[in-house]
Amino acid sequence: GAGVSQSPSNKVTEKGKDVELRCDPISGHTALYWYRQSLGQGLEFLIYFQGNSAPDKSGLPSDRFSAERTGGSVSTLTIQRTQQEDSAVYLCASSLASGSLEQYFGPGTRLTVT
Amino acid sequence: AQSVAQPEDQVNVAEGNPLTVKCTYSVSGNPYLFWYVQYPNRGLQFLLKYITGDNLVKGSYGFEAEFNKSQTSFHLKKPSALVSDSALYFCAVRHNTNAGKSTFGDGTTLTVKP
Numbered sequence: 001g002a003g004v005s006q007s008p009s010n011k012v013t014e015k016g017k018d019v020e021l022r023c024d025p026i027s028g029h030t031a032l033y034w035y036r037q038s039l040g041q042g043l044e045f046l047i048y049f050q051g052n053s054a055p056d057k058s059g060l061p062s063d064r065f066s067a068e069r070t071g072g073s074v075s076t077l078t079i080q081r082t083q084q085e086d087s088a089v090y091l092c093a094s095s096l097a098s099g100s101l102e103q104y105f106g107p108g109t110r111l112t113v114t
Numbered sequence: 115a116q117s118v119a120q121p122e123d124q125v126n127v128a129e130g131n132p133l134t135v136k137c138t139y140s141v142s143g144n145p146y147l148f149w150y151v152q153y154p155n156r157g158l159q160f161l162l163k164y165i166t167g168d169n170l171v172k173g174s175y176g177f178e179a180e181f182n183k184s185q186t187s188f189h190l191k192k193p194s195a196l197v198s199d200s201a202l203y204f205c206a207v208r209h210n211t212n213a214g215k216s217t218f219g220d221g222t223t224l225t226v227k228p
Contacts, residue, residue: 004157031214033214033216035218041220041221042204042218042219042220042221043158043204043206043218044218045215045216045217045218048214048215050214055214056214056215058215059215091157091158093158102148102160102163103160103216104160105150105157105158105159106157107156107157108157
């Protein structure tokens, strides 16, 4: 079946603009995760959803970042008033449930803030 | 708090030789441990995991990893490296009572030379 999809694959935006990144998880996966991967660095946890609720938002770097998930499926990550330091690859992953199960990653959205 | 360390940014091995990519972790309680691989221009793929049971776990593409509780390590190994194994490898840990948040290491670039 289809894997995790993300859109857009690339996004270039001007500093100060808002952006929305979309993640479409594997059908039936109840857990969904957002990470940020900066150049030459590892993955930084942002937020995860179990169903439509987000038990752990501890990784969101500032109040400019927010995420939602509706219908237990698609999720959007919104960054308001983008800054140059927001430039990174944003990765989404899903799993059948949270806990011990492995995550399946999407191809990512490369965000460049100019 | 949970953390992961991958002490080597780069590992270089000759094709046919054994390879080891190191990972140590810190977490209170019992950990869930994972290895993921990221090939150039592709998303992260799950390789293997340790949840409980045998300390030696086997995964995809002939890789295996050994959980060592006393040394808090989970090193990735392969008896005979292939050029196609060249990629970026990430170790990740999740606390068994914090279902959602995975902490990833900074990654190790493996280069296998013919």
